[in-house]
Amino acid sequence: MSNRVLMKGNEAIAEAAVKAGCRHYFGYPITPQTEIAHYLAKRMKDVDGVFLQAESEVAAINMVYGAAGAGARVLTSSSSPGISLKQEGFSYIAGAEIPSVVVNVMRCGPGLGGILPAQGDYFQCVKGGGHGDYKNLVLAASGVQELFSLTMEAFDLADKYRILVVILADGTIGQMMEPVIIPEDTDMKIFDKPWAASGKKGGNVHHTIKSIYIDPVVLEGLNNRLQSKYREIEANEVRVETSALEDAEIVITAFGTCARIAKNVIKEAAREGIKVGLIRPITLWPFPVEIISETARKDSVKAFLDIELNAGQMVEDVRLAVNGKKEVLFHGRTGGMIPSQEEILDIVRRIAGGGF
């Protein structure tokens, strides 16, 4: 019988990681995600795991490179400025194809910015903040239960595709408390890792974890292999939630906290006879292109409205997916400001009234 616990988003991530078999966490304090470290500093003891506070986020991501490169399920977490420090590590992990899970509980920027929630790291996590052609698989949660389940899935996805999976939340979701159903210890999918640098143990070939290939033919081969892996993920791993799309005249696109606000707006607008639908990407990469382009072809849909806690980032991908078939409007707040339900409803009214 699974049990139901009231948990902070950050703690849900931490418990889910342990449930997923993660026994090594390397972190560094930064608001608003430090509860992940607090939780694991205690919890890892119960499971004979390793909790290590590194000297910097740079060191932490490189400890992940080593521990995961040696075959373990490993977690690190940080918030926006710290995630920036880890970008070189992201690129090395992509090049060496090391399964890793990184949590980014976003805060407002740029620079030291503030500690309030934001979504300004979309480009960095989805398009890639490090050097070279690579992708991170990005899972964006909009609630604490979802954070829990996505964290567990992240470890399977990382091992399955030997890729870095980013769990993206913002300060709101990381800090809020919601009930979480914690599943019984199911038998975990164990992924064989013959490639890991865990000691040769009599094998005739020694394992090397690396990302450098001086011969351009070989390095292009690696790049081609990475790109075909990314196409495979795009084909198989898109996750998206939609609601009220059937006869929607306005379609909101939003993820994380903004999607929660959008759901309330949809109910309110319906009461005023305005049909609003929602497309909520859960995987920001692979981006849910198909559902958006399909929706854009529907005659009932007058316009899209993208809402984000940034100056306009995911909206670009929405526009690419809509591909000019319909207008894509944008409303964003920055600096830690969060749009109120009324603020969005007002925009929806104007769109419905042809005011745009």
Add this chain to the structure above:
Amino acid sequence: MEKVFKITKGLTGVPMHYCPGCTHGIVHRLVAEVLEEMDVIESAIGVSSVGCTYNNYDYFACDMLQAAHGRAPAVATGVKRVHPGSLVFTYQGDGDLAAIGTAEIVHAAARGERITTIFVNNAIYGMTSGQMAPTTLIGQVTTTTPFGRDAAIHGYPIRMSEMLSTLDGAAFIQRVSMHDVRNVREAKKAITKAFRLQSEGAGFTMVEILSTCPTNWGIDPVGSLEWIKEMMIPQYPLGVYKDVTAGGDK
């Protein structure tokens, strides 16, 4: 007749790309011989860094990971925490360890990570063709100190062994040199002791090895050994700087 000196199984046998007379090759052999003598080739895991030796994962016969510039001690920390039973070592140059990687090496030592760092100090950046390193000597000409290193502009060379030996997490730190047979043998003894103390869980161990760079020093290989003796050793005195077993067996 019996072989008194044979090629160690700790190396893969892949010919090394180092410049003629570069003593990195000797250091590689010593590490490999100790891995073989301790019979840990099958379980040891090494971490190569960025510099001339970036690809020594092709040369060491044990499992290897290649780390970002300066981050080998952090990578090795991750590896050791997953495989505490394995002997884990980093192989780093002076640019990697004493410049970009200073924080990582200091904290690995401060944490007493049970890893061994093979720190090769040749007072210059070799791979990128001869720039000043944190260990470049005052007055030494490099491609970025064309008029000689001037402390007023470029600051002073760093003695890493002395610095790290102040950290309680460090169990054994010795500085050795490649400049003659006796010192090469001493270096092998130091590496053996460092690896042994690691396997006994004593804490962080490091061997700093004064090494040559004929190409970028602009000195022939044999003359480069002299340059270590005359120029480097006064700045980097050889000796044991930390030994938690001191007093016990040496």
Add this chain to the structure above:
Amino acid sequence: MARVTFDEERCKGCGLCVPVCPKQIVVIRTDKLNSKGLHPACVERQDLCIGCAFCAIMCPDQVIEVER
């Protein structure tokens, strides 16, 4: 009696083995080039070799093996 063998193909002709030989019998063969276009080292007077392996200890490229 001792014997020292040089893998001439691996040798880079760096000469580190030459000065350390107590019997001064290690020489760089200026009459020969290996496939890398370098002059390999060798010992001509094997009979004088005492098998001390000093040359091998100073060799950076696993060129030398010594038997005694």
